[in-house]
Amino acid sequence: MVSARINIRWRAVVRHRWRLLAGCLLIALHQACEAVVPIVIGETVDLAVATGSPARLITWIGLLCGLYLLLTTAYRNGARQLMRALAEESHALRLEVAAKVLDPRAEVRTGDVLTISTTDADHASYLLDYVPRIVGALVATAVSAVGLCLISVPLGLVVLIGTPLVLIALQRAAPGITRRVATRQEVAGRASSLATDLVTGLRPLRGIGAQEAADARYREVSDESLRATLAAARTQGVFLAASNSVSTLLAGGIAILAGWFALTGRISPGELITVIGLAAFLTEPFGALSAAPSWIATARASADRIAELLGSTPAPPPTGTPPIRPAAGECLGVVAETDAATIVQLYDDGSPDVLVAPHHPELFSGTIRDNIVLAADHELAEALRASAADDVVRAHPEGLDHSIAERGSALSGGQRQRLALARALLARPKLLVLHDPTTAVDAVTEHAIARGIRDLRHGPGSGLGTLIVTTSPALLAVTDRVVVLRDGRIVATGTHASLAALDPAYRAAVLR
Incomplete structure (x- = not known):
């Protein structure tokens, strides 16, 4: 679901309007001075060199030096303003993308986050560089x-009429470039997402012998990304080749026409030098104006992808109240026949007394200790035993100081679950909500974890509550009672043993 899109390009211009204005003025001044240089050189030839006047020669050379000093200063200060604006805009876009995807309700592929926060953020912010370059070229x-008009009206008209015609013709290619670039970025995001998922799940894939199928799938997506990249590159390459050719031919035509005028005596030697200099100089602004549609198309494609992400509306959180809460000191099992994940989210109310441990564990780069330690060492040892994470610690020579890769990608699913469970147990909240915390461990370990949770949180005199949403018989067997939910409503309650003996639907749901 997408709300009204943010105009990323217009917002960037408004957000950095003063730096952009200063940059445009300074770059325009630089380009104007560059254009005046051939004119000054031509006048130097006609008024100083041809007349043999040393005084005039010194004067015109001094003017030329001042012109170079001015254009150099203007460019340096203008570029500094624009690079500052560009860096700040790309940084701001990355922060916005990060804030959006960190919303736990956001549904964004990892690869999309990577390409949008890097390539797309850069391309969209480059608009702040393209605008002054286009202004300077104009x-x-x-x-x-x-x-040129002051020297010869026909020469000036070639530029004044030919340039708009070339730009209008080249502008027709912009929509095609935008589509190709957008497709390339979208497919690259899919390939990055798939690569991330495969690396994260490499151990389970090897365990079921599916690595060859995964490899084939990645090759397919990678080939598709390559084809999209090559298609976009071909389109841009053909466009740039055509634009450079046209701009070079236009400048060359001006030089040839000027040569003819010089041969027929219509312009002076100094004016010929000016025209040749301007023709050579014009290849740069002609090239910039010719490439501008490609630049804008690329920036537009990236800005649209960012706008689509920032304008997306996360799925609304579930509303309502939790259907049941455990009493103080109670270990409560919940078998949700439908919408188990939604039921779990109802308990996540932001209260400091409630901790909801999600089904998919989240680990971060660092050591095992960094990922789980929240209290003193003796409590850590108890939490490790209760979650069976002590086996994970003993499996590595460094123990708690063993390094974990980002998202725990080098660990098995069961090891990640146990470390995340240890972290949750170590927090000791008044109410701990667990959602299928043992789906990736073997049966023996699952029984050990069930008993560990019971012993750690529900010993004599404990006032802690634990709610376990699961269909695991091992976990349900250690609860004080079990509640069966259907569409959020309680349809049965009792102990695990009594429900297993008397309720056929319950047996079908949990006994395996």
Whole structure:
């Protein structure tokens, strides 16, 4: 579900309007000075060199040096303003993307996050560089056209008429480039997501012998990404080749026409030098204006992907109250025949007395100790035993100081579950809600964990409550009572043993 999209490009312009304005003015000044240089050189030839006047030669050379000092200063300060704006915008976009995907209700593929927060954020922010380059190119073209008109009206008209015609023709290719770039980024995101999922689940894949099928699937998506990349590159390459050719031909045509005018005596040697200099100089602004549709198309495609992510509306949290809460000191089992995940979310009310441990454990890069330690050492040892995570610690020579890769990708699913459970047990909340905490461990370990949870949280005099949403007989067997939910309503209650003996639906759901 997508709300009204944010106009990323317009917002970037508004957000950095003063730096962008300063950058545009300074870059425009730089380009105007660049265009004036051939004019000054031509005048130097006609008014100083041709007349043999040392004083005039010194004057015009001094003017040329001042011109170079001005254009260099303008460019350095303009580029500094624009690079600052570009860096701040790309950083701001990455922060917005990160804030969006950190919403626990957001449903975003990992690969999309990677490409959007890196490539797309950069391409979208490059708009702040493209705008002044286009403005500078237009100013350079206008100043050059005026200079050429002062020498020869036909030469000026070639620039004033030819440039818009070329830009209009090239602009027709922009939508195709936008589509190709958007497709490339979308497919690259899918490939990155799949690669991340495969690396994370490498151990289970090996365990079921599915690594060859996974490898084939990744090759398929990778090949699709390659084809999309090559298609986008071909489109952009053809466009750039055409635009460079046209701009070079236009500049070359001006030089050839000027040569003819010089041969027929219509312009002076100094004016010929000016025209040749301007023709050579115009290849740069012509090239920038010709490439502008490709630049804008790329920035637009990336901005649209960012806008789609930022404008997406996460799934609304479940509403209502939890159907049942354990009494103080009670270990309560819940068998949810439907919508178990939704039932678990109802308990996540932000209360400091309630901890909801999700079914999918989240680990971060660091050591085992960094991932679970929240209290003193003796409590840590108890939590490790109760969760059977002490086996994970003993499996590594470094023990608690063993390094864990991001998301625990080097650990098996069962090891990740046990470490996450140890962390939850160590927090000692008044109410701990667990959702299928043992689905990735073997039966022996599962029984040990069930008994460990019971012993750690529900010893004599304990006032702690534990609610376990599961269909595991081992976990349900250690609870004080079990509640069966259907569509959020209680349909049966009793001990695990009594329900297993008297309720056929319960037996079908939990006994395996």
